[in-house]
Amino acid sequence: MTTLAGLTVLLVGLWLIGFAAWVLLAPARAKELLSRFAGSFRAHTIEMVLRIVAGWGFIQYAPAMRFPAVAEIFGWVLVASSVVLLLLPWRLHNRFAARVMPSVYRHIAIYAVLSCALGMLVLYAAY
Numbered sequence: 660m661t662t663l664a665g666l667t668v669l670l671v672g673l674w675l676i677g678f679a680a681w682v683l684l685a686p687a688r689a690k691e692l693l694s695r696f697a698g699s700f701r702a703h704t705i706e707m708v709l710r711i712v713a714g715w716g717f718i719q720y721a722p723a724m725r726f727p728a729v730a731e732i733f734g735w736v737l738v739a740s741s742v743v744l745l746l747l748p749w750r751l752h753n754r755f756a757a758r759v760m761p762s763v764y765r766h767i768a769i770y771a772v773l774s775c776a777l778g779m780l781v782l783y784a785a786y
Contacts, residue, residue, distance in 0.1 A: 661723065667716025668724070668785045675778030682771035689771075690764055697756035703749040707741040714738035725784045 682689040696706050717734030724730045744752055763770060 664716045664719035668720045671713045672778045672781035675774045679771040679775035697752040700749045707745045710737050710741040
């Protein structure tokens with residue numbers, strides 16, 4: 660179980676770094692992907708399930724990480740916020756995204772840098 664959780668944490672870190680690179684290399688395609696997350700019930704549900712899996716990975720792997728309390732809290736925040744979003748009508752997520760995403764798109768390079776930094780921190784903390 661720990662190996663699977665460690666692999667999950669590794670994939671999260673790599674995804675964050677890869678996403679940052681994608682934003683810098685193909686910002687239009689990255690914006691297109693981001694615009695789909697809350698675009699339909701199916702996309703919303705897949706996003707929430709992936710967040711729950713990632714959170715579970717952090718919770719399970721936290722004892723093996725450099726900052727176990729922080730990793731566990733991060734995992735629980737991912738799981739709890741995802742469960743709340745699953746319980747709410749997905750259209751609320753969609754409306755929230757419609758309001759927030761224009762600002763994200765304007766500052767996409769900052770988000771890419773933060774995503775890369777978080778990904779590197781995850782990898783450092785885990786390995």
